Amino acid sequence: MGQTMAEKVLARCSGRADVVAGEYVTARPDKLMCHEAFAPCALTLRRMGVERLADPDSVYVIIDHFFPAPTAAHAKSHSIVRDLVERYGITHDLGHSGICHQVMVEGGHVGPGELVLGTDSHSTTYGALGAAGAGIGVTEMTYALALGELWFQVPPTVRFSLSGAAGPAIMAKDVVLRLAGQFGTDVAQYAAIEFSGSLCAQMGLASRMTMANMGAELGAKFAMFPTEAFGPDQDAEFAAVHSVDVTGLEPQVAQPHNPGNVVGVSAVAGVRVDQAFLGSCTNARVEDLAVAAQVLAGRRVHPRTRLIVTPASQAVYLEALRAGHIEALAAAGAAITAPGCGACPGGHSGVIGPGEVCVSSTNRNFRGRMGSAEGFVYLASPAVVAMAALTGELSDPRELVSEPWL
Amino acid sequence: MAVIRVGSGSEAPSLMRRGRVWKFGHDVDTDVMAPWDTISAPFEERRARVLHIRPEFVEGMRPGDVVVAGRNWGCGSSREQAAENLKLLGVGAVVAESFGRIYFRNSVAIGFPNLACPGAWAACEDGDEVEVDVEGAVVRNLTWGIELRGTAWTEDMLAIVRAGGLLQVLRQRLGLG
Numbered sequence: 057m058g059q060t061m062a063e064k065v066l067a068r069c070s071g072r073a074d075v076v077a078g079e080y081v082t083a084r085p086d087k088l089m090c091h092e093a094f095a096p097c098a099l100t101l102r103r104m105g106v107e108r109l110a111d112p113d114s115v116y117v118i119i120d121h122f123f124p125a126p127t128a129a130h131a132k133s134h135s136i137v138r139d140l141v142e143r144y145g146i147t148h149d150l151g152h153s154g155i156c157h158q159v160m161v162e163g164g165h166v167g168p169g170e171l172v173l174g175t176d177s178h179s180t181t182y183g184a185l186g187a188a189g190a191g192i193g194v195t196e197m198t199y200a201l202a203l204g205e206l207w208f209q210v211p212p213t214v215r216f217s218l219s220g221a222a223g224p225a226i227m228a229k230d231v232v233l234r235l236a237g238q239f240g241t242d243v244a245q246y247a248a249i250e251f252s253g254s255l256c257a258q259m260g261l262a263s264r265m266t267m268a269n270m271g272a273e274l275g276a277k278f279a280m281f282p283t284e285a286f287g288p289d290q291d292a293e294f295a296a297v298h299s300v301d302v303t304g305l306e307p308q309v310a311q312p313h314n315p316g317n318v319v320g321v322s323a324v325a326g327v328r329v330d331q332a333f334l335g336s337c338t339n340a341r342v343e344d345l346a347v348a349a350q351v352l353a354g355r356r357v358h359p360r361t362r363l364i365v366t367p368a369s370q371a372v373y374l375e376a377l378r379a380g381h382i383e384a385l386a387a388a389g390a391a392i393t394a395p396g397c398g399a400c401p402g403g404h405s406g407v408i409g410p411g412e413v414c415v416s417s418t419n420r421n422f423r424g425r426m427g428s429a430e431g432f433v434y435l436a437s438p439a440v441v442a443m444a445a446l447t448g449e450l451s452d453p454r455e456l457v458s459e460p461w462l
Numbered sequence: 463m464a465v466i467r468v469g470s471g472s473e474a475p476s477l478m479r480r481g482r483v484w485k486f487g488h489d490v491d492t493d494v495m496a497p498w499d500t501i502s503a504p505f506e507e508r509r510a511r512v513l514h515i516r517p518e519f520v521e522g523m524r525p526g527d528v529v530v531a532g533r534n535w536g537c538g539s540s541r542e543q544a545a546e547n548l549k550l551l552g553v554g555a556v557v558a559e560s561f562g563r564i565y566f567r568n569s570v571a572i573g574f575p576n577l578a579c580p581g582a583w584a585a586c587e588d589g590d591e592v593e594v595d596v597e598g599a600v601v602r603n604l605t606w607g608i609e610l611r612g613t614a615w616t617e618d619m620l621a622i623v624r625a626g627g628l629l630q631v632l633r634q635r636l637g638l639g
């Protein structure tokens with residue numbers, strides 16, 4: 057019987073010829089990615105007297121959530137991370153170059169068909185390259201660091217077949233928000249997602265990363281795009297196949313306080329915006345900064361609104377700088393911050409206060425996610441974020457962006 | 463396939479829980495179980511804001527009480543403090559229509575019983591007395607005399623919880639006792 061991508065990955069990593077959705081296996085992951093959560097994992101191992109990790113060369117440690125350190129306590133925790141990285145002989149210390157998922161992908165640290173576990177729920181992002189990326193917590197990571205294996209249920213696979221002609225200003229973010237709105241944020245719960253269809257062929261890596269990233273918001277364990285090197289068998293069995301035609305889709309917005317609370321931008325047009333945030337592993341790559349620069353070049357950010365731009369990585373920052381996007385955004389009045397997670401999880405560099413409204417290119421708008429529990433976060437594409445920065449309210453970017461932006 | 467092998471279960475803690483119901487809705491996320499700005503603090507400082515969407519919960523709940531929730535309980539981030547906060551508060555178990563997958567795995571890893579049980583949400587009200595048998599995958603509403611069958615845990619998952627959590631399994635596997 058044919059296998060899905062998820063079945064193939066888990067079969068290989070558990071040393072089996074084939075596995076079937078629903079069964080439990082012990083698998084050896086190819087890569088382990090830790091952000092600041094490396095500290096609690098490694099401290100636990102030290103306390104236990106574990107001197108050696110199963111495979112230090114497969115471990116990547118990336119400080120991103122609180123970089124540069126906003127408080128002395130964070131600085132101290134980073135020192136602990138660096139000390140433990142050295143102590144455990146980890147050579148892939150990628151300490152100051154951006155958001156973990158962006159750094160893993162742009163650094164070539166993830167390949168098709170690999171099983172990559174991260175201490176972060178958006179590890180699904182690696183599916184943009186055909187990898188099986190999944191988030192786990194610190195206790196499971198501690199176990200995996202020590203033994204190089206972990207239990208898994210082989211997930212059933214939900215396939216999204218995407219087709220149609222994307223209209224003006226439509227980005228991958230609109231497509232994935234649409235999926236969350238139409239099918240619910242648990243459509244792929246305990247399942248893997250495979251994206252397919254003619255629209256995928258039009259999507260560049262940045263767009264695929266946005267889609268795979270927000271697979272987490274569809275409940276998925278993995279969210280994968282087939283690649284030339286790695287895909288499902290012809291006769292693979294899917295638990296469900298959903299076909300979506302994006303023709304005529306308008307830019308989408310997820311209203312507070314859930315990523316599945318999605319409407320077309322026209323339904324919320326006119327909502328006053330205090331902060332527009334262009335950042336995160338979902339949407340802060342060069343393509344995202346480019347569309348914002350197109351909207352804002354030669355114009356000014358609205359006086360009542362602040363625009364915060366946090367490039368996904370140092371490499372993105374540099375490329376956007378050379379392309380002129382950073383200059384266009386800064387000239388329009390954007391505050392450009394250091395690459396990293398920044399305001400996305402409510403950490404620093406742009407958290408919101410009580411009663412404030414933020415439109416954000418990120419992936420989650422849970423209550424309190426970006427600061428005050430009395431704040432309101434709307435999720436949208438970089439085009440919508442830039443348009444809100446320009447007009448001071450939620451408004452339709454198709455007025456200024458005439459092409460699809462996949 | 464036996465994934466986890468641990469010693470005999472003779473000293474195993476009971477996985478039977480009994481308490482009053484605290485009912486929550488659908489899509490309750492990990493950010494409200496463990497707000498980001500609290501997660502590095504010791505539990506005593508995190509305590510007050512656990513599940514702040516129901517402000518009376520932390521003070522009103524008694525150890526052993528059972529959370530009964532709708533779909534997608536624990537959706538969101540990988541932060542283990544979400545499940546850990548509930549465990550440390552003394553919540554006996556969580557029964558939900560379905561769970562966010564990382565939250566669920568984290569619960570197994572720290573030895574905190576969560577049971578998926580479709581139908582329980584409609585069958586329980588605040589203050590009902592319920593019994594949760596994690597090993598048997600059964601939820602009994604003692605107030606109304608209703609019995610519901612949940613999704614059984616695998617033997618390997620039960621073994622982790624019986625051992626006291628995945629770190630305990632790790633200690634055993636490394637021969638650290």
Ligand code: SF4
Nearest residue numbers: 155336337397400401
């Ligand atoms: S950018 Fe946001 S969603 Fe992405 S890893 Fe950082 S905190 Fe998580």
